[in-house]
Amino acid sequence: MIKLKRQTLKIPNFTFRKKLLLSGALHIRAALFLGTASLSAISYAASPDDSISFSVPAGSLQASLLVIAAQSQQTISFSPELVANYHTAPLSGRLTTREAILRLLQSKPLLLTTTANGTLTVVSSRSSDVDTAQQQQKTLPAITVTGQSEDETVLNAASSSSALRTDTPLQQTAQSVQVITSKLLTARQATSIEDALKNSGSTVSVRSNRGTNTFWLRGQNITSGLTDGVSGSGNVGIGQGTAIEGIERIEVLKGPQSVLSGSSSPAGTINVVRKKPVTDPLHRVKVETASHGEFKTAIDLGGALTDDKAFSYRLNASTMKSSSAFPDYNGDHADYLAPALAWKGETTRVVAGAEFSQNRNSGPAGTFYTDGKVQKLSTFRLGDKDDHFSTGTKNAWFEIEQDLVDGWTFNSKGNYQSTYGQVKMNETLAIADNGDKVSHPLSNKFTNQTWSLQNDVRGSIELGPVKQTLLLGHDYQYERYASYDSNFVLLNNGNVYDPGSLVYPGIGEPDYQSYTSKLIQSGILLQDQIDLWERLHLQLSLKHSSWNNSYVVSGKPSSYTTSKWIPNYGVSFDITPDVTAYANLLHSFSGNAQVDTETGATLPPTTGKSKEAGLKFNFLDDDLTVTTAVFDIRQENLVVYSNGRPIGTEGRRTKGFDLDVNGTLLPGWDLSASYTWTQNEDPSLVSSTDIPKHSGNVWTSWEFQDGLLQGAGASVGVRTQSKTTKNGVKGNYFTIGSQTQTDVAIFYHQPKWSLQLGVDNVFDRDIYYGTSTPLYVGVQDGRTWRLTGTYEF
Numbered sequence: 001m002i003k004l005k006r007q008t009l010k011i012p013n014f015t016f017r018k019k020l021l022l023s024g025a026l027h028i029r030a031a032l033f034l035g036t037a038s039l040s041a042i043s044y045a046a047s048p049d050d051s052i053s054f055s056v057p058a059g060s061l062q063a064s065l066l067v068i069a070a071q072s073q074q075t076i077s078f079s080p081e082l083v084a085n086y087h088t089a090p091l092s093g094r095l096t097t098r099e100a101i102l103r104l105l106q107s108k109p110l111l112l113t114t115t116a117n118g119t120l121t122v123v124s125s126r127s128s129d130v131d132t133a134q135q136q137q138k139t140l141p142a143i144t145v146t147g148q149s150e151d152e153t154v155l156n157a158a159s160s161s162s163a164l165r166t167d168t169p170l171q172q173t174a175q176s177v178q179v180i181t182s183k184l185l186t187a188r189q190a191t192s193i194e195d196a197l198k199n200s201g202s203t204v205s206v207r208s209n210r211g212t213n214t215f216w217l218r219g220q221n222i223t224s225g226l227t228d229g230v231s232g233s234g235n236v237g238i239g240q241g242t243a244i245e246g247i248e249r250i251e252v253l254k255g256p257q258s259v260l261s262g263s264s265s266p267a268g269t270i271n272v273v274r275k276k277p278v279t280d281p282l283h284r285v286k287v288e289t290a291s292h293g294e295f296k297t298a299i300d301l302g303g304a305l306t307d308d309k310a311f312s313y314r315l316n317a318s319t320m321k322s323s324s325a326f327p328d329y330n331g332d333h334a335d336y337l338a339p340a341l342a343w344k345g346e347t348t349r350v351v352a353g354a355e356f357s358q359n360r361n362s363g364p365a366g367t368f369y370t371d372g373k374v375q376k377l378s379t380f381r382l383g384d385k386d387d388h389f390s391t392g393t394k395n396a397w398f399e400i401e402q403d404l405v406d407g408w409t410f411n412s413k414g415n416y417q418s419t420y421g422q423v424k425m426n427e428t429l430a431i432a433d434n435g436d437k438v439s440h441p442l443s444n445k446f447t448n449q450t451w452s453l454q455n456d457v458r459g460s461i462e463l464g465p466v467k468q469t470l471l472l473g474h475d476y477q478y479e480r481y482a483s484y485d486s487n488f489v490l491l492n493n494g495n496v497y498d499p500g501s502l503v504y505p506g507i508g509e510p511d512y513q514s515y516t517s518k519l520i521q522s523g524i525l526l527q528d529q530i531d532l533w534e535r536l537h538l539q540l541s542l543k544h545s546s547w548n549n550s551y552v553v554s555g556k557p558s559s560y561t562t563s564k565w566i567p568n569y570g571v572s573f574d575i576t577p578d579v580t581a582y583a584n585l586l587h588s589f590s591g592n593a594q595v596d597t598e599t600g601a602t603l604p605p606t607t608g609k610s611k612e613a614g615l616k617f618n619f620l621d622d623d624l625t626v627t628t629a630v631f632d633i634r635q636e637n638l639v640v641y642s643n644g645r646p647i648g649t650e651g652r653r654t655k656g657f658d659l660d661v662n663g664t665l666l667p668g669w670d671l672s673a674s675y676t677w678t679q680n681e682d683p684s685l686v687s688s689t690d691i692p693k694h695s696g697n698v699w700t701s702w703e704f705q706d707g708l709l710q711g712a713g714a715s716v717g718v719r720t721q722s723k724t725t726k727n728g729v730k731g732n733y734f735t736i737g738s739q740t741q742t743d744v745a746i747f748y749h750q751p752k753w754s755l756q757l758g759v760d761n762v763f764d765r766d767i768y769y770g771t772s773t774p775l776y777v778g779v780q781d782g783r784t785w786r787l788t789g790t791y792e793f
Helices: 061-072 097-105 128-139 182-187 193-199
Strands: 008-011 014-017 027-029 040-042 051-056 076-078 091-096 110-114 120-124 144-146 177-181 203-207 213-217 247-254 268-274 282-290 294-304 311-321 333-344 348-362 388-403 409-431 436-463 466-485 491-495 512-532 536-553 556-576 579-590 606-619 624-642 645-666 669-681 694-703 712-721 724-729 732-736 739-749 753-760 784-792
Touching: 051 061, 051 097, 061 076, 061 097, 091 097, 091 436, 091 466, 097 110, 097 120, 177 182, 177 193, 177 645, 182 247, 182 694, 193 203, 193 213, 193 247, 193 268, 193 694, 213 268, 282 311, 694 739
Parallel strands: 076 120
Antiparallel strands: 008 014, 027 144, 040 076, 051 091, 110 120, 177 247, 203 213, 247 268, 282 294, 282 784, 294 311, 311 333, 333 348, 348 388, 388 409, 409 436, 436 466, 436 491, 466 512, 512 536, 536 556, 556 579, 579 606, 606 624, 624 645, 645 669, 669 694, 694 712, 712 739, 724 732, 739 753, 753 784
């Protein structure tokens, strides 16, 4: 029996588990036969002399050979018994397939040869084995199986190209990175990035009274996000314009990401990875219905456009409408279209795509705090039933990889984003003890255009036991933002304890332009990844980041320019092939400083420093991964506000511990769990959202692997957090108690179709967001159900 990692393939009399680390669909030809001299063959159509970028984690020699076969799309034949007792160190860089295999075979009594039909074959150093392998290869029966991408088949992804810009195994990356794969997104029936991040214990979502979601990581707020590793806008949400149907994975990058983006929270950031073109046929349709009359349809199409598979495509599209929204708002709608095209030449690889999205989201559910408690309203709505937020986004993006000489490459990524947003809601200004409400109609629009470009040259140099992967890069981002508001009006609306008494007039359009800004960021980056004796890994980087800001606030212009050198250091050591210790010292810098709207003075830019150390484990033949970390984050020049006006700066410190567990315990039994403990020391003058000291989640799923119930299964997920004691206004804080939400699902999976019924918040508990005002306490959805069906054709 041959173990092919991470997907069980059923063939009469044979069972295989596929553990192929790759990002596209595969065709696997497994050569099967009985006897002690059994030989495995993994088959792909490509040249063994092509130089490609390999990323092979430490592990067994058998698993490493399978990874090389997957990443090179080559045929590699070997006897499982022959390689069973050998382990390999990590391997990365641009090499030919022959070179990659020979490096794995160094110091081992094994040889690499080529059979008569051109198959690369690993044999023992005894010459007789070469002839035996050639004879067996001629008589092996072939079985073809269509595979799926790594993100669709596993919970514990093996590598990330985002944290260090290079395809580095997560085991060797000297920082904590949690990957939420599309398998988990599908299993949890996630409908948004907020839904997806419920699987990250270190991430807490906060929703403002204007419906804006912000995410806090390790007790600090995330100031900007990434898409495909490219810095996004700091003025619009993370992953703006990318629907959940267009997401391959979400990466929670813990610690400052100045290597990737100019503006970086000291806690880290969120990287959204889009779905890319595939060469194997992909035709999938999804139909979904849910609470509040919601109905969604989606398609995911892909495949080769030419016989040689040089051109390929991907098309994702979805549309959703609902008749109402929690608790009793008018309905929502969302439309998404994302075409992408790829071309692969001998030395050049190009991918380009676009995204178009339109969304209408109803006003946020909420209540308020008074009389010593959070009020339990009959309907958690403080505004009008038609309060809503609408956005429209257009994204255009590209990725280019050009081979240069001796394994060096030129890499370029670019993204253009244009976003339009509008808020029409009745904002609460006061609520009397008896429930009488005063509000004002808020009509706000904004427009945002962002151009981001990321270029670098990278390659490897080897001198004896020392290997260096060098990267020299340049980043550029231009962002233009404008905001429009309406004149301030006071309204008496009725009583919040009697929703029928609340009366609101229609809301018009904005009257004037209140704010404009222009931001130019640029940076030069030098990064060096040093591997010493294949077990010690150093990751060093130095970035010079420059910011050029200009603002017009209430008719008052101002400008600001600053720059800073940002060093980062990381080290990891492979104690064993399955246990790695790591530590890092990372710095952050945000030159997008705040301006005092009354004096016109610019406050100093915010800087940060993060220290982290931890251990990474691989268990159960790499099917289960565990990451532990302790961290200490210090942030300087954090802006202090007084009545909405920035008046000064102070420092903040967060320390804590987190744990991430992802993978498969037994065939059919999956587990994803995470936990974070944080302790904040907030500035004395800052009134900010309080983050729970303890937050965590656990999700587990069981699917029957054989018998009459094969394909049937169930899952349960629990997310919990401890109380928060600093909600509301400083000097008059109130406590929101500990909270737990439980989600359950049942499903039935077949090769071509699947059906799943999920119920979130099954016990219908009132789950509150943290808040910085007693006039609005956000409330998450009550019990909701969702039925999802998929079909592949």
